[in-house]
Amino acid sequence: MPEPRRITPDDLRAKFEEINDTVAGEVDGQKRNAVATAVVIGTVVVVGIFLIGRWRGKRLATVVEIRRV
Numbered sequence: 001m002p003e004p005r006r007i008t009p010d011d012l013r014a015k016f017e018e019i020n021d022t023v024a025g026e027v028d029g030q031k032r033n034a035v036a037t038a039v040v041i042g043t044v045v046v047v048g049i050f051l052i053g054r055w056r057g058k059r060l061a062t063v064v065e066i067r068r069v
Helices: 009-059
Strands: none
Touching: none
């Protein structure tokens, strides 16, 4: 049976760098998705507030008719 190989600090550093590179790539992808989602939600909220304000403004606006006699 061969002797087990000792784990060196260089082995640990290499493995941690490999894991870090993998995680960093996934995090970058998730950040892009989160930013895109936030932009879409923000746009929908702003448009919704605009439409509600417009509807409410029409409802509460006073209409004055001037007729010539």
